[in-house]
Amino acid sequence: MKATIERATLLKGLSHVQSVVERRNTIPILSNVLIDATADGQLKLMATDLDLQINESVAAAVDTPGATTVSAHTLFDIARKLPEGSQVSLAAAEGKMTIMAGRARFQLGTLPRDDFPVIAEGELPVSFELPAETLKQIIDKTRFAISTEETRYYLNGIFWHVADDGAQPVLKAAATDGHRLARVTLPRPDGAEGMPDIIIPRKCVAELRKLLDEIDGSVGVSLSSSKIRFDLGQALLTSKLIDGTFPDYSRVIPTGNDKILKIDPRSFEEGVDRVSTIATEKTRAVKMALDRDKITLSVTSPENGTAAEEVPGDYAASGFEIGFNSRYLLDILGQMEGDTIEVHLADASAPTLIRENDKSPALYVLMPMRV
Missing domain, CATH: 3.10.150.10 (DNA Polymerase III, subunit A, domain 2)
Known part of the structure; x- marks a missing residue:
């Protein structure tokens, strides 16, 4: 593969995907970002920790389509330190990736793209849209109450469920650590009827919140009882859900x-x-x-x-x-x-x-x- 991309565009895309990558990995390829240069002038970036996956597309001039994987944190650090406004050339062949910008030249080891794991989404039968502002409000007003105690893993996220509150159907988001409880109630979005009760993990919430700062419009939400996907335009965030039962918190209100x-x-x-x-x-x-x-x-x-x-x-x-x-x-x-x-x-x-x-x-x- 061979492609040229503006440093700022590359940096922004990498900043989104590299934060999903864990610093310490027993599986080497999980430290990498998958870079796929497509014939239609897109550089598709993807990273995963096997529970959370982020896909991002950025515009690039693609000379030779192709795909490879390279260390996410190293590539991000290189992009950060390259001169502002520079054009970055990425070329991969024979297990190496060459990165050039201005007078700087780097060569990194790569791993084959076929070994890169992808979270199989399966069917996501429930889908609806939420304004980015509403999603921010849900997260900001509940996230601080998420439990960090690993033994009660079912409290390590935000619980979403739909209910009929009086006349109006609602979507409720709640988090608790046993000492405090935070709950937000909003009108149920169209398409959320019949939604299963879900618990969105803390790491997914943190990554989503970072991405929401750059979004003005609406975010597409698709989910099943085991996975959730947020469509943020250029970025797609997919996460496994916490497999557990959230306690009946209404009893403590x-x-x-x-x-x-x-x-x-x-x-x-x-x-x-x-x-x-x-x-x-x-x-x-x-x-x-x-x-x-x-x-x-x-x-x-x-x-x-x-x-x-x-x-x-x-x-x-x-x-x-x-x-x-x-x-x-x-x-x-x-x-x-x-x-x-x-x-x-x-x-x-x-x-x-x-x-x-x-x-x-x-x-x-x-x-x-x-x-």
Whole structure:
């Protein structure tokens, strides 16, 4: 194969595919990117870790069509360091790839394209479209609650399912690590009816989120009970789904929390952030003392001392104290928009519900800590 491509175009394409490639691989070819130069002036790039696969097409001047595989990270590092605006020539023959740009010349070892594994997609019977902005919102408002505990592997992703909420069918996305829960509800997209319950793995979510920053329109979503594919125009992301059953999270969403605090999320967030400056790994707890229209945030650390701050809020129920993990609370507050949020409390040991209002698509549940 022989092709010439602009450095910026090559770099952008490689930046998308190389991040899927694991740094350490027991199977050498998984460290490689498959480069396929086609007669219609496309350079097709593909990388996989056997669970996640990304395909990207970029425009190139193809002299000789052909395909080979070469180290993804090495090629990406070379492209990054080549002079801006340069034309890059790629030529592969007899187990070697020659890369030339300006006065620079590199030669890398290749592995045959026939050995390169491809995720067989099979039938993806459910397909629908989601605006890129909506997908970003789903990811940003839930991703922080994904569990990193490998033993409960079924929590290592975002759970998507469709439901009939009252009159309107909806698509719900939820993530939890057992300490907090994040859920986003949106109208069910056309074509998503009959969709199986799926859990999208954390790595797929991270790669998808990176790609979404460059997309304006809609993203095509196709899925079966075991795989999902996102069509982002030039890029195609295919992932296996987590094979497990997500717990019935609706049971932990409190419905009878009658003590309601209305508060400005920014001043609340800044107050929690300030007092938790002295918190340590062991004592992440921030204590909230609720009185009529006055909330006192405090942290006590045996090593560092104490911190307290009063934050104004609208609260009319009986006063009490409750503790939260400050980092978890900040993660939730960081996703809040608007001037006021509602914090629905019951007592010091019951789950707390946090949302902007009863119309907002996102809802959060946080388990308290003993303080």
